[in-house]
Amino acid sequence: MTDLQALMADLERHMGDPFDDEGPLPFSRVLALDERETYPDEFVDLLASWGLYDWSIPVESGGRAVDIQDGFNLYRLVARRDPTTATAMVISTISFMPLWVAGTPEQRKHFADLIRSGSKLAWGLSEREHGSDILANATTARRTEGGWLLDGEKWTIGNATVADVVMVFARTSEKGGPGGYSIFAVEKGLLAEGRCEPLPHEPLHGLRGLDMSGVRLRDCFVPESAVVGKVGQGLEVALKSSHLVRIAITSIAMSCADTALRATLDFATRRMIFGAPVSEVPYSQRQLVESYADLLVADALTTGAIRSLQLTPEQSSIWSSVVKYFVPTLLQETLARLAIVLGARHYLRTHPRYGVFQKAVRDCAVADFADGNTVVNLKNIALQLGNLLDTAVTQDPGKVAGAVERTRALFDPAHPMKPYRPAEQQLFSRGVDDPVLALRSAVDDLHQAAAAATGTDAARLAAAADAAGSLADELDRIAAEHRKLFSDLGKSAGQSAELYDLAKQYTYVSAAAAVVHLHLHGHDSVHPELRSPAVLLVCLERLLKRFHPTVSVAGPREIAEVADALTAAHREGRLFSFRSFSVNW
CATH class of the missing domain: 2.40.110.10 (Butyryl-CoA Dehydrogenase, subunit A, domain 2)
Incomplete structure (x- = not known):
C-alpha cells in the first residue's frame, strides 16, 4: 500500500510556497494566467515531471495506480493551488478511462506511454x-x-x-x-x-x-x-468510465472550498471588529465551523465512494451519482457562506491574498455540470430509488450483515483493496447501497459507544446516535412518499419533479451514513482531533438541518471545539480532511 501521507507531502514540496512569487506554482502566476486566459502549460509540465499522471495509469500499463484513492487525493492538492491546472490534467486521465475499461493491453500501454511522455x-x-x-x-x-x-x-x-x-x-x-x-x-x-x-x-x-x-x-x-x-459497446464503456470520472471531479469542488475557507480564515483571525477577531464573533465562528463541517462531510462521503470502485464495483453507479450531485451542491452553498464572512474582499479579483477566493468560486462551478450535470445524476438515483429504499427499509438480516462487513472496509482507509478493474463496475446497483443499508446497525453501535463512554463524550455520542437515528428514520418517510407518488401518478412519476426531490433527500442520508461509518471504522486513519464526538455531532447537524432547518444538536461548546480543530489544522498546515495530509498553506 502507498504511503499516501509521504507522497502528498512530496508533491506539496514540489509545488512550493503558494505565496512565493518566485516559486514553482505560486498564486500570483495562477491569477496572472487566469487573467490572460492562458493554458497553464508550465504548471502541467511541472506536475507531469513529478509523475502525477502515473497515479492515474494502471501498473500493467506503466503507471503506478493500484489504489485510485491515491490519485484522487493527489489531485486535491493540485486543485487547491489551481483548479485550471488540475482540470487540464484530469481531462487527460479521464479520457484514458475508456481504454482502462475496454481497451486491449496494447492500446492501454500505447496511450499510457503517450500521456506519460507529455501528450494530451x-x-x-x-x-x-x-x-x-x-x-x-x-x-x-x-x-x-x-x-x-x-x-x-x-x-x-x-x-x-x-x-x-x-x-x-x-x-x-x-x-x-x-x-x-x-x-x-x-x-x-x-x-x-x-x-x-x-x-x-x-x-x-x-x-x-x-x-x-x-x-x-x-x-x-x-x-x-x-x-x-x-x-x-460505446454506451456501456462511456457509462462505466463515468463512475470514476464523476467522483474524481468532486475533488476539484472540495479543493476550491478548502482554498476559500483558508483565505476566509486568514482574514477572520486577523481582522479586528468591536475589539475582537472576526473569527471570535459567535455568528462568524459558527459560519466558519459549518463550512469546515461541510468539507468534512464531503471528505467522508468521497472516502467511501472512491474506495467503493475497488471494493464494491457492483454499487458504483449509485455511489458516483450520489457524490456527483451532493458534493458540488453542498460546497456551492459553503462558498456563498464564506463570501459573507469575507465581505467585500471576496469580490477582489487580483488581490495577492484574496484573489484566489473569487477564482475558487468561479472554478468550483465546473463540478456541477462536467460529465453529468445535476439533473443527470439525480435521474440515475431516481431510476434506482425504489429498489434502494425497499432494501434499506426492509432490513433483511442477511443483507444487513453483508453490508455491515463491506462497509467496515469501505470506511477504513488502511484496509487493503484489490487492484482497480473498472470493467467490473455495474450500471445498476440492483437495490443495494451498503452504507445506507448498514446505517441502522451503525446507530446501534453509536448507542453502545455512548453507554461505554463517560462524561461529555457519553452525552455527545448519545446525541450523535439520536441524530443519526433520526436521519435513518427519514428513509421510512421517503419510501412512503415514493410509494404514494407512483400510486398517484403511475408511470409519469418517473419524470416528476417530486421524484427528483426524493432522490436529493436520499443523498443527504447517504452523506450522513458516510460520516457515521468513518467515525466508527476509520479511527486509526483519522487525525486525533477529529475523532471527537463533537466533530461527529456538528457534521450530523449539518445533514439533519437539510430535513429540519431549525433543529440544533450541537451547542456552543461543540462549535468552539470544532473551531479550535479548524484553527489548528490551518496553523499546522493540514488539508481540511479527516486524514492528516500536510500542505504549505
Missing part, C-alpha cells in the same frame, strides 16, 4: 445539439476498407485543441440505440490534413485558461485498431 488527451462525448443526451449524438462512423470514416462535431470538449488524441463517441449503427455507438481513439498526428479541425475556443466564466473548444471531423479515416472495446 480529450474525451469527445458531448455535442452542441444534444448535450447530456448521448444516445441522440449525430457523429457517425462508417465502415470502409481497413477501418472507419468519422463525420460530425464534438463541442465544449476540454483539451480538444491542445490534445494529441481525441476519444470519439460515434454512432456505428443507423438505428442508433444502446448498442448503436462505439468509441474510437483518434490520433491527430496520423490523420490526413483537414480531416480533424479545431472549433473556436469558448471563453469561460471559470477555469479561464482551460482549452474548451471542440473538433469537426470530415471523412476522418481511422484504422480498425482505433476501436476501443467492441463495436456497439
